[in-house]
Amino acid sequence: MRGNAAAVQERYLKLKAGADARVKALYSEPVIRVGTATCGIAAGALPVKEAFARAVEEKGLPAKVIEVGCMGHCYAEPLAIISRPGFPSLCYGYLDAELAARLVEDFLINDDPCYEFALVALEPNDVFPTFSDFPRGVYEQKIVLEHCGFIDPGDIDHYIARGGYGALAAALGKNPAEVLEAVKASHLRGRGGAGFPAGLKWEAAVKAGSGEKYVICNADEGDPGAFMDRGILESCPHQVIEGMLLCAYAVGAEKGYFYIRAEYPLAVERVRRALEQAREKGLLGKDILGSDFSCELEIFQGSGAFVCGEATALVRSMEGKMGIPATRPPRLAEAGYRGRPTVLNNVKTFAYVPPILNRGVEWFRSIGTEDNPGTAVFSLVGKVAHTGLVEVPMGTTLRQLIYDVGEGLANGKAFKAVQIGGPSGGCLPESALDIPIDFDSLQEAGAIMGSGGLVVLDEDDCMVAIARYFLEFTQQESCGKCTFCRLGTKHMLDILTRITEGRGEPQDLEILEELAEEVRAGSLCNLGATAPNPVLTTLRYFRDEYEAHIFEKRCPALMCKELIVYYIEPQRCSKLCNVCVGSCPVEAIYTREDGLKAIDQEKCVKCDNCLKTCPPDYNAVIKLSPPGLLAEKEGKRP
Amino acid sequence: MRKGVVFLPLLQGEEELIRKSVDKALRKHEATRENLIPILLQVQEALGYLPGLAMEQIAAALKMPAVEVYGLATFYNQFRLHPPGKHQVKVCMGTACYMVGGRIALECFERRLGIKEGETTPDREFSLERVACVGCCTMAPVVVVDEHVEGKVTPTRVDGILLSFGKAIASGAEAAGKKGEGAS
Amino acid sequence: MSKAVTIFIDGREISAFEGEKLLWVALRNGIYIPNLCAIRGKKRPSGSCRLCYVQVEGRSEPVTSCTLPVKEGLSVQTRSPRVDRLVRSAFELLLSHHRLDCRSCAKRKSCELLKLAKERGLKMRLSRLAPLEHEWPVDDSAETFVFDRSRCVLCGRCVWICREVARVGALGFSRRGIRRVVTTFQDVSMAQSRCTECGLCVEACPSGALYFKEGKQPAAAGQNLSRGG
Structure with a gap:
C-alpha cells in the first residue's frame, strides 16, 4: 500500500474539478461536435467543420465547433452532434457544407432543430428517439467505445470530466497486487485475436521477478477490413493510456510503448498529443499524481509489415531488426523487449481495464458469457447496410x-457469407449465423x-476469389522465414489463382x-498457422463454388474476370442513350x-464501368459465365 | 547483378543533401540499433526515399553491416529505395475495398498513368502503389493521394482525381505517350 | 552448469544437460534428425527450415527439436506418421524452389538435401507441386567461389558465419515472403561487395548455392564452424 493514497486522491479530485468546470462552461453555450476520425475526414468532415465554423462566425454566435472522434456510425459520415442548452443533443448524418450552414441558421438562431435531418438524440427526451429506440441501440453496449465520438480526443479534460483517470488515481492508493487480482478475476481475455487471459499474462510478468519491465500496446492493426484500434486511438486515446498505466503499475513497469x-x-498524432497532455497534468512521467509510481510512455511507429502484429516480431522490429517471429521459449513475459519481461496487449484489451476497475469485476462479468465476459468490438463492413464500429456483448x-445492428444487407442483395477475423479467420455461411460471438464458438x-x-x-462475391484474396495477402505479408509459410502459402495461392x-x-x-x-501444423508462427483458414472454411462451406470453377469453368458469383464476359442485351438497350460508350476507358463499346x-x-x-453507368431504366449490361454463353446469346440476336 | 530494384545515379548536390539529412537524424536519435527504424523513417521523410549512400552512412554510424540496413529497408513496406513521384497514389487493397472494386481502381490508374503498381511515371509526376488496409473500409474503395483520403473511387472518380492534378486524360493507349503533359 | 538428466529418444536412454535443445543431444548421440537451419553457436534457434520435427510423448502435435529444451524423463520419437508427413511436406516445398539438377551440382558429394532424402527415404523430385520460378542469375564474380541462389534453401548459415565468425558482414537477408533472399548490400555482385573470400560461408552452405570454383578450395578449409563445437 502506498502511504500517500489520500494525497493522490486529492490531487486527482482537483484535476477533475478543473475539468468539470471547463467542460460545463463549454456546454453552457451551443457546441457542435464534428466527427473527424480518418473515416469522417475521408467522407468530407473537414469542409463540413469549416462550414459550421464559418456560419457560426458570420452569425456572431457564441457556439463552439470542436472535433471529436468516431461514433461508429460510419455509414452516415460526415456526422455532427449539436448540443444547445434547452434541447436534447442531436446527431446529424450525411452532412455537407450547405446543410451545416442551414443547421446553424435554423437550429441555433431560429430554434428549429430540423428533426428531418437528425439521426438520433443523445439524451432521453419527449421529441426525438434516442439510441435505445433503435435495434442497434438495444444490442449495443459500449465499454471500449463508450466515449468515442462524444469527446474531443485532443482535450484531456473531456476525458477527465467523464471520470477518466479515476481508476488510475484509485489504483495508486492500492497495492499493485490488488490491481492484478481484479484483472485476473475479471477473466478479461486479450482482444488481439487468440483470447489469452490478460490477467495471466500480467501475472507471468510479475512472477518473472523485479527489475526493468516493459508494457507494450499493440496497435499494429493490419487485418484488411479492420479499423477498431484506429477508431479507438483517434477517438479516445486517454482510455488506452490509462489502461497501460494501470498495467504498468500492476506488473511494476516504468516504461511503455505504443506500437x-x-x-x-x-x-499517431492524437496519441502523441494525448501523451503530452497527460504529462502536463502529472498523469504520466515521474511520480504520477504525486505518488511514488513513475511511468513513461512513448510511441514507436511500425513501418508496415503485417507480421509485426505477431508479438515476437513486433518486439524485434522495436529492436531495429526485421519483423520476423522468433522461436519460443522464452515467452515475452519472461524475456521480451531488450530481453526483459514484457507485457504486450492489444489496444482494446488495455481500454477495458479502466472501466473494469471503476465499475468492478462483478459488473464486467455480468456482461457477455461465463467464459467470454465483456463485449466484442467489430468493424462491420462489406455489403451490410449500416457499416461502422460496433460493440456488442459477447454471446450476441x-x-x-x-x-x-447492421440493418441487414445493402441494396437488397442476398446474404452469402460473413468473413470474420481477417486473413487468419474464415468465411461462415448462412447456416452459421446463429452461433454466438465468442472466442471459442467462432473457432469451433x-x-x-x-x-x-x-x-x-x-x-455477388465469389468465395474462391475471397479465399484467394486473403491468401494473396498473407503471402505478401509472410516474413519468408519459415518453409511452410514462405513456400506453402505460395503454392496454395498459385493453385487458387489457377482455379x-x-x-x-x-x-x-x-x-x-x-x-x-x-501449413497449419508446420508453420513457425500464427500468421502461417492460421493462413489456411480462409481456404479451409470456404472449402468446407462453399465447395460447390470451387467445383463450378474447376469443372464448369464458371464463376457462380460472376466475379472472376477470366470466367465472365460483359454483354449488352439488345432488347433492353436504347438507341437514345450513349452512356456506356462514353464510360468505356478502352473504346470497346x-x-x-x-x-x-x-x-x-x-x-x-x-x-465494370458500363454495367455501373447503364441507366437503371435499361440495365442492359449483364455478365455471363462461363464465357461460352456469349455465343448462345449472340446467336439469338434479334 | 540486380533484380527488381533499380538504383538511380545521384543528382548533383544530392550527396550533400543526403549527408545533411543523415546527420540531422543522427542528432535527433542516438546511434543505436533500437533507433534504426526511426532514423531510417526520418531520413526517408526528408529525402522521399532511402538512397544507398544514406543507408551506408547510417550503417557506419551504428557500426553494423550495411547489408543489414538494406535488409530492413527491403523488409518493411514503408521504405522506398527509389525516388517517389511528385504525387503519390496509393490504392487500398483491404478486404472491403477489394470487394467493391479496389482492383478496378488500381487498374484504372495503371491505364491512365501508363505505369504498373510500384512504378513511377517517367516524368516523376506520379507514383502508384497498392497499400494494405488504410482503415476507411466504410468508404471503400479508397485511394490515398498525397495523404489525402479519397472515398468511393469509381473509374470516373479516378479521372476526376487525376484531372484535379492537371493530368491530361487521354485514352489508355495515348496516356503513356502524353506523359507529363499539363502536369501541375 | 545445468544438471544432468536422463531422456529417451526412440526408446534409447540418453543422458543430457537440462535445457539443452533436443536436436543437439540427438545429433551428438548419433541419432539423425533432419535439419538445415540449426546453428550451434546461435543463442536463439532460428526454427526456420521446419525439418527437425519429433513426436513428444504426451503431445499430439509434432514439435521442432531445435527449440525443445530437454528435461528429466523427456521421451520423444524421431519418427511418427505425423512427423513424417510434415518432414516430407517441408522437404518437397524446399525442393520446389531449389534447382533440381543434382548431376551438374558441385556439392552433390556433400549435399545435405541428398543426405536427408536418403535417411528418410524421400525422392529428389516433386510429386504434387509445380516448380517455382527463380529470379536470380548465377553470381560467379568472386574469384574463388560461385553463388547460385536458385539452389539456396535460406537456412541462414552463410549469413550467420559471415557476420558472427568471419566478422565481415557481406551477406544478409533481404526482402520478405517468397522474395526473401540472401544477398549483398544493394544486391551488388560478390566481387563488388565487401566479401573477403574467406570461404567460411561456402563451407557452411548445406546445398549447392555456394561452392568453390574448381581448384580454388582454400587449403585450411575442412572444418565446418557453424556445425562444430
Whole structure:
C-alpha cells in the first residue's frame, strides 16, 4: 500500500474539478461536435467543420465547433452532434457544407432543430428517439467505445470530466497486487485475436521477478477490413493510456510503448498529443499524481509489415531488426523487449481495464458469457447496410449483429457469407449465423474472433476469389522465414489463382486441402498457422463454388474476370442513350448499325464501368459465365 | 547483378543533401540499433526515399553491416529505395475495398498513368502503389493521394482525381505517350 | 552448469544437460534428425527450415527439436506418421524452389538435401507441386567461389558465419515472403561487395548455392564452424 493514497486522491479530485468546470462552461453555450476520425475526414468532415465554423462566425454566435472522434456510425459520415442548452443533443448524418450552414441558421438562431435531418438524440427526451429506440441501440453496449465520438480526443479534460483517470488515481492508493487480482478475476481475455487471459499474462510478468519491465500496446492493426484500434486511438486515446498505466503499475513497469502502424498518421498524432497532455497534468512521467509510481510512455511507429502484429516480431522490429517471429521459449513475459519481461496487449484489451476497475469485476462479468465476459468490438463492413464500429456483448449472435445492428444487407442483395477475423479467420455461411460471438464458438466453426474485422459478403462475391484474396495477402505479408509459410502459402495461392482463372484441375482441391493442413501444423508462427483458414472454411462451406470453377469453368458469383464476359442485351438497350460508350476507358463499346450498343470482346478489359453507368431504366449490361454463353446469346440476336 | 530494384545515379548536390539529412537524424536519435527504424523513417521523410549512400552512412554510424540496413529497408513496406513521384497514389487493397472494386481502381490508374503498381511515371509526376488496409473500409474503395483520403473511387472518380492534378486524360493507349503533359 | 538428466529418444536412454535443445543431444548421440537451419553457436534457434520435427510423448502435435529444451524423463520419437508427413511436406516445398539438377551440382558429394532424402527415404523430385520460378542469375564474380541462389534453401548459415565468425558482414537477408533472399548490400555482385573470400560461408552452405570454383578450395578449409563445437 502506498502511504500517500489520500494525497493522490486529492490531487486527482482537483484535476477533475478543473475539468468539470471547463467542460460545463463549454456546454453552457451551443457546441457542435464534428466527427473527424480518418473515416469522417475521408467522407468530407473537414469542409463540413469549416462550414459550421464559418456560419457560426458570420452569425456572431457564441457556439463552439470542436472535433471529436468516431461514433461508429460510419455509414452516415460526415456526422455532427449539436448540443444547445434547452434541447436534447442531436446527431446529424450525411452532412455537407450547405446543410451545416442551414443547421446553424435554423437550429441555433431560429430554434428549429430540423428533426428531418437528425439521426438520433443523445439524451432521453419527449421529441426525438434516442439510441435505445433503435435495434442497434438495444444490442449495443459500449465499454471500449463508450466515449468515442462524444469527446474531443485532443482535450484531456473531456476525458477527465467523464471520470477518466479515476481508476488510475484509485489504483495508486492500492497495492499493485490488488490491481492484478481484479484483472485476473475479471477473466478479461486479450482482444488481439487468440483470447489469452490478460490477467495471466500480467501475472507471468510479475512472477518473472523485479527489475526493468516493459508494457507494450499493440496497435499494429493490419487485418484488411479492420479499423477498431484506429477508431479507438483517434477517438479516445486517454482510455488506452490509462489502461497501460494501470498495467504498468500492476506488473511494476516504468516504461511503455505504443506500437502504432505508420499507415495511421492521425492516430499517431492524437496519441502523441494525448501523451503530452497527460504529462502536463502529472498523469504520466515521474511520480504520477504525486505518488511514488513513475511511468513513461512513448510511441514507436511500425513501418508496415503485417507480421509485426505477431508479438515476437513486433518486439524485434522495436529492436531495429526485421519483423520476423522468433522461436519460443522464452515467452515475452519472461524475456521480451531488450530481453526483459514484457507485457504486450492489444489496444482494446488495455481500454477495458479502466472501466473494469471503476465499475468492478462483478459488473464486467455480468456482461457477455461465463467464459467470454465483456463485449466484442467489430468493424462491420462489406455489403451490410449500416457499416461502422460496433460493440456488442459477447454471446450476441452473428445474425443479430448483421441484421439488427447492421440493418441487414445493402441494396437488397442476398446474404452469402460473413468473413470474420481477417486473413487468419474464415468465411461462415448462412447456416452459421446463429452461433454466438465468442472466442471459442467462432473457432469451433472454423473462423476466429481475430482482432474484430467482420466483412459481410453477398451473392455477388465469389468465395474462391475471397479465399484467394486473403491468401494473396498473407503471402505478401509472410516474413519468408519459415518453409511452410514462405513456400506453402505460395503454392496454395498459385493453385487458387489457377482455379479462379479457369485453369483448375480436378486434383487441385485435394492438394489444396493437404497443403492447408500441413501449413497449419508446420508453420513457425500464427500468421502461417492460421493462413489456411480462409481456404479451409470456404472449402468446407462453399465447395460447390470451387467445383463450378474447376469443372464448369464458371464463376457462380460472376466475379472472376477470366470466367465472365460483359454483354449488352439488345432488347433492353436504347438507341437514345450513349452512356456506356462514353464510360468505356478502352473504346470497346460501339454503336451497331441498328443504333444499339455492343461490346468488342477483344478490347474489353472488364472494368465494370458500363454495367455501373447503364441507366437503371435499361440495365442492359449483364455478365455471363462461363464465357461460352456469349455465343448462345449472340446467336439469338434479334 | 540486380533484380527488381533499380538504383538511380545521384543528382548533383544530392550527396550533400543526403549527408545533411543523415546527420540531422543522427542528432535527433542516438546511434543505436533500437533507433534504426526511426532514423531510417526520418531520413526517408526528408529525402522521399532511402538512397544507398544514406543507408551506408547510417550503417557506419551504428557500426553494423550495411547489408543489414538494406535488409530492413527491403523488409518493411514503408521504405522506398527509389525516388517517389511528385504525387503519390496509393490504392487500398483491404478486404472491403477489394470487394467493391479496389482492383478496378488500381487498374484504372495503371491505364491512365501508363505505369504498373510500384512504378513511377517517367516524368516523376506520379507514383502508384497498392497499400494494405488504410482503415476507411466504410468508404471503400479508397485511394490515398498525397495523404489525402479519397472515398468511393469509381473509374470516373479516378479521372476526376487525376484531372484535379492537371493530368491530361487521354485514352489508355495515348496516356503513356502524353506523359507529363499539363502536369501541375 | 545445468544438471544432468536422463531422456529417451526412440526408446534409447540418453543422458543430457537440462535445457539443452533436443536436436543437439540427438545429433551428438548419433541419432539423425533432419535439419538445415540449426546453428550451434546461435543463442536463439532460428526454427526456420521446419525439418527437425519429433513426436513428444504426451503431445499430439509434432514439435521442432531445435527449440525443445530437454528435461528429466523427456521421451520423444524421431519418427511418427505425423512427423513424417510434415518432414516430407517441408522437404518437397524446399525442393520446389531449389534447382533440381543434382548431376551438374558441385556439392552433390556433400549435399545435405541428398543426405536427408536418403535417411528418410524421400525422392529428389516433386510429386504434387509445380516448380517455382527463380529470379536470380548465377553470381560467379568472386574469384574463388560461385553463388547460385536458385539452389539456396535460406537456412541462414552463410549469413550467420559471415557476420558472427568471419566478422565481415557481406551477406544478409533481404526482402520478405517468397522474395526473401540472401544477398549483398544493394544486391551488388560478390566481387563488388565487401566479401573477403574467406570461404567460411561456402563451407557452411548445406546445398549447392555456394561452392568453390574448381581448384580454388582454400587449403585450411575442412572444418565446418557453424556445425562444430
